[in-house]
Amino acid sequence: MSDSLFSRSVDRRAVLRTGMLGALGLAAAPALAACGGGPTSGGSGTGGSVSWAAWANPGEDERYKQFATELGKKINAKVNFQAVVGDYQAKMLSQLAGGAAPDAFYVGDADMAKMIDAKQISDLTEYLNGGNAPIKLDDFPEDLYQWCKPADGSAGIFGIPVDCNPSVLWFNKDVLSAAGVSQDPSQLFEAGTWTPDALEDLLGKVRASGKKGLILSNWWFNWCWATTMSGGQLIDESGKLVFADDPKAQEGLEWLLEQFRSGNVTYAGSLPKGQSGDALFLAGQLALNNVGRWALPTLKEVKFGYDIAPVPSSSGKDIVPVPVAAAAIALNTKAKNREKGLELIGNYVSRDGQKFRLSGGGNAVPSIKGLDEIATEGGVPVHGQWFNDVVANGYAIPRAFVGNSKTATELPLLVDKLFKDSSTTAASFSSAVTRLVESTK
Structure with a gap:
C-alpha cells in the first residue's frame, strides 16, 4: 500500500x-x-x-x-x-x-x-x-x-x-556556558576526556553559579549507571547481583554518594513539593537531566541550546553499559x-x-x-x-530487582531511605540492597 x-x-x-x-x-x-x-x-x-x-x-x-x-x-x-x-x-x-x-x-x-x-x-x-x-x-x-x-x-x-x-545525560548549553564551563559534555566525550572527574568539575562550576547541576531519583535508571561507569559489574551472567563485591562498582557508587553529600548532585526525594528535574531543566535552572529520548518532544520549542552525552567513563572515551x-x-x-x-x-x-x-x-x-x-x-x-x-x-532492569512483587515494591523505598541518609557509604548501600533482594527471593 x-x-x-x-x-x-x-x-x-x-x-x-x-x-x-x-x-x-x-x-x-x-x-x-x-x-x-x-x-x-x-x-x-x-x-x-x-x-x-x-x-x-x-x-x-x-x-x-x-x-x-x-x-x-x-x-x-x-x-x-x-x-x-x-x-x-x-x-x-x-x-x-x-x-x-x-x-x-x-x-x-x-x-x-x-x-x-x-x-x-x-x-x-x-x-x-x-x-x-x-x-x-x-x-x-x-x-x-x-x-x-x-x-x-x-x-x-x-x-x-x-x-x-537509554540512560543519557541531556544538557543545557546556556546554563553550562553561564557557569563558565568551556567544554560541554559532548565535546569532552569527543575529546576523550569525559570522565567522572570531568563531570564532577562541571557540576561544581554549575553549583557555584547558583543553579543545580544534576538531579537523580531512587529509580534504578538514575543510579545503577554509577555501578558500571567505572568498569564495574552490577550483575553477573546469571543475573546475580555482584556489585557489592566489585571494587570498580564500589568506586562508582562512592563517587555518586559523594556528589550527593557535596551538593553537586541533588536527590529528587529532597526537592520541595512541586519541583522536579524535568520542570527545572525546561525552566533553565538545571544543567543536566538524566532521562531517555522521551524528553525530546518537549524540547522542540525551548529557546536554549541542548544536546546529549553518554554517562562518563574511566577512559573518558568509552560508552559504558548503563540502564535502558x-x-x-x-x-x-x-x-x-x-x-x-x-x-x-x-x-x-x-x-x-x-x-x-x-x-x-x-x-x-x-x-x-x-x-x-x-x-x-x-x-x-x-x-x-x-x-x-x-x-x-546497555542493560535492562536486572531480574533480581523485579523477580517478585515484594522486591519490586520495597527496593525503591529502601534506596530512598539510603539516599536521604548522609552517612550511607557504597558498602552499606550495596549490602542493604543485596540483603533485600536475597531475603525476598
Whole structure:
C-alpha cells in the first residue's frame, strides 16, 4: 500500500506537542496515570476482532488510534485499542481478575515476573519460532529482553520490548556556558576526556553559579549507571547481583554518594513539593537531566541550546553499559482471539511497526535492530547516534530487582531511605540492597 502508514514516516511533532509535560514520565514510569479516551476501533477485516491496551498521554492516544486502523488492515481484523486511564497496573490487574482484559497489553518491568508467576500472560516462544512471525528474538538486543523471561531461569519469553529509552545525560548549553564551563559534555566525550572527574568539575562550576547541576531519583535508571561507569559489574551472567563485591562498582557508587553529600548532585526525594528535574531543566535552572529520548518532544520549542552525552567513563572515551528502560507487550493467557493477538504483537514490535510509532520526533528508541536512523532523524539532538550506541551497550532492569512483587515494591523505598541518609557509604548501600533482594527471593 503506497499510502500505508506502515510504509511512510508520519510527523508526530504536532501530535506530541500537546500534553507532553506528562509524557516526560511516560516511558520512565509505567505505573503513572495515563490520559486518553476509551476503546477505539480500527480496521474491518474478516479475521474477527482483537484488542490491546497501553498507557498513553493524549498525543499517544491519538497516535495509537491511527495505528489501530493500520494494524487492522495489516492483520485482517478489527483492532480495538484501549487507553487505560488512571493507575494502569491496578486497572489491568482488575480486568485480568474479572476476565475482561484485552488480548494483548503493555507490561511494565516491575509487573512482568508476577504476571508470569500468576500465569496471566503467555509464553511467546512457539510463535516466535514458528516461521510466520514478522520478527524473531534475535532481532532484539539480548540484554534488552532478559527481564521478560522467568525469574527462576526456566525457558520462555513472555513479552517483547515495544521500544526503549537509554540512560543519557541531556544538557543545557546556556546554563553550562553561564557557569563558565568551556567544554560541554559532548565535546569532552569527543575529546576523550569525559570522565567522572570531568563531570564532577562541571557540576561544581554549575553549583557555584547558583543553579543545580544534576538531579537523580531512587529509580534504578538514575543510579545503577554509577555501578558500571567505572568498569564495574552490577550483575553477573546469571543475573546475580555482584556489585557489592566489585571494587570498580564500589568506586562508582562512592563517587555518586559523594556528589550527593557535596551538593553537586541533588536527590529528587529532597526537592520541595512541586519541583522536579524535568520542570527545572525546561525552566533553565538545571544543567543536566538524566532521562531517555522521551524528553525530546518537549524540547522542540525551548529557546536554549541542548544536546546529549553518554554517562562518563574511566577512559573518558568509552560508552559504558548503563540502564535502558523498556516496557513490553504481552499476550493475555485468556485472550479471546489468541491468533490475532499474536499477529498484533508481532506487527507492533516489527521494524515497520516501530518505524511508524517512533518516526517524526518520537519519544523512544527502537528496541529492534536495524532502525538506527530513527534516533538521528532531523539531526535533533545533534548527537542522536549516541542513543543507539548506548542501547547496544546497555542493560535492562536486572531480574533480581523485579523477580517478585515484594522486591519490586520495597527496593525503591529502601534506596530512598539510603539516599536521604548522609552517612550511607557504597558498602552499606550495596549490602542493604543485596540483603533485600536475597531475603525476598
